[in-house]
Amino acid sequence: MRLLIVDDQPLVRQGLRAVFAGLDDIIVAGEAAHGAEALELVRRTAPHVVLMDVNMPVMGGLEATRRICAAGRADPDRTLPKIVMLTMYDQDEHVFEALRAGASGFLIKDASPQQLADAVREVVDDGAMLSPSITRRLIREFVRRPALPAPDGELSALTGRERDVFRLLVQGYGNAGIAEKLTLGESTVKSHVQSLYRKLGVQDRVQVVIYAYENGLI
Incomplete structure (x- = not known):
């Protein structure tokens, strides 16, 4: 590295x-x-x-x-x-x-x-x-911030499985944990993660959590 x-x-x-x-x-x-x-x-x-x-x-x-x-x-x-x-x-x-x-x-x-x-x-x-x-x-x-309405356009672009991965990412699960929860291979999880990054305009897990909090999703 x-x-x-x-x-x-x-x-x-x-x-x-x-x-x-x-x-x-x-x-x-x-x-x-x-x-x-x-x-x-x-x-x-x-x-x-x-x-x-x-x-x-x-x-x-x-x-x-x-x-x-x-x-x-x-x-x-x-x-x-x-x-x-x-x-x-x-x-x-x-x-x-x-x-x-x-x-x-x-x-x-x-x-x-x-x-x-x-x-x-x-x-x-x-x-x-x-x-x-x-x-x-x-x-x-x-916690102090008021919840905002979620951006429907970006979230609607996610597939059902990507939404599942999104929810688990926000909860703090890593790829291995997500794979176990959803009964998927880790390589499949990684593919879903990269796809939802692109669709939401974020680059990593920190940005996913910020996106979720700022849009009132959690």
Whole structure:
């Protein structure tokens, strides 16, 4: 798995590189000091995952994430890297902006080396990674929000089986769990998951859950 590290602090980049130096399954493909450099390196190195700082000069992590994800949506044949945001603080506005921008994870910088490595592996495997404190804040925020009417057009585009998969995704089931619940093969589940991603205009499980909450489906 190719990893791109984006942070404006050289010591932070050095520390992150050291975390992954001894791992056989993760290779640091490059480093960037701000979002503008990250955009260029994403094009040149085609990383699987980007560890992205939130606050940086020139271009911050949120704007860089928006642009990276927008480029992927504009070119469906292009492989879109998964983005895990890194920050010193679990500020609400950053969490929501980052996830809406297309981030697949959000970690505080005091995460352990094992948590960082696990986050990279998890998002590559089509999962999501949020620190426990951020997860609690997200739940509280969504509970406070009034339910909105569901967008009938997008949901009606889903087949009956895709709706079944959608419901289980929102409940937190992984592909293996969905396969067991629906008595399907994992490869079939993966196919349904990718199909509903395209139809709903989302890119991963985090975005599916946000879509469901914001449209009053759960």
